[in-house]
Amino acid sequence: MPILGAHMSIAGGFDKAVERAHEAGCDCVQIFSKNNNQWRARPIAEGAPEQFQQCLQELEIAHPLIHASYLINLGSPDEGLWQRSVEGLVTEIQRADQLQVPFVVVHPGAYTSSDEASGIRQIALGLDELHQQTEGVSSRVLLETTAGQGTNLGWQFEQLAAMLDQVKDPERLGICVDTCHIHAAGYALGTEAEYEETWQSFEKVLSIKQIQAMHLNDSKRELGSRVDRHEHIGQGEIGLEAFRFLMNDSRFSAIPMYLETPKQDPDGGEDGDLLNLQVLRDLVA
Helix, strand or coil: CCCEEEECCCCCCHHHHHHHHHHHCCCEEEECCCCCCCCCCCCCCCCHHHHHHHHHHHCCCEEEEEECCCCCCCCCCCHHHHHHHHHHHHHHHHHHHHHCCCEEEECCEECCCCCHHHHHHHHHHHHHHHHHHCCCCCCEEEEECCCCCCCEECCCHHHHHHHHHHCCCHHHEEEEEEHHHHHHCCCCCCCHHHHHHHHHHHHHHCCHHHEEEEEECEECCCCCCCCCCEECCCCCCCCHHHHHHHHCCHHHCCCCEEECCCCCCCCCCCCHHHHHHHHHHHCCC
């Protein structure tokens, strides 16, 4: 069976996110370790990591994952913002290490007023700096595939490969694939032929072994729109068949997959995760 979960709020404590995941029927859970729209981070309370880990074990929720702040932009040509982004990601990795969370997912960055090649170079330099400052820390960064809005990088598999090629320690990095984002970037998944063609494109420049997590989201917008808008599974432009292929693909059976779909169900209730998880599980042959 696929390993399925969702992003959960840490309101009330890290352990509360695990309880919410359990109530929704998750196998795994993704969280923010701090307010994702602020740079500053309150210190993690004494005993909170132990409480978090105990709750994960008791409720049998595996593969906790942290999503980094959306403020981080390692691709920025602005020295001040770039430096702040590196420091922000260092903080995220240190917090993950405190909580014993193996991976932190981050959007690689946007080149803004520079160009693609310069942006990729900045991202690689930022990751090198991160690795230097977190030597000995076991938690690692996963670069997320993006939709490619504006000047955001990571929407082409080749861009992610270029980042990894330029980093000194690429083995300390992995990939998180987001279904909505790759669809928005122009990688089709809807038919069996399209689905296989997309993964062949991936494997030309990267390896399936580098994928350590997936975000499962349908898309409100059409293929190649370069717009990042998540929709309930099977109710968007990607459609149900793509998720059927994914749920039955042995290459991804051991990779944890996390919903980032709307929390409200289509009727306005609060059990969107519950419904989306059931839709996915019903697709397993």
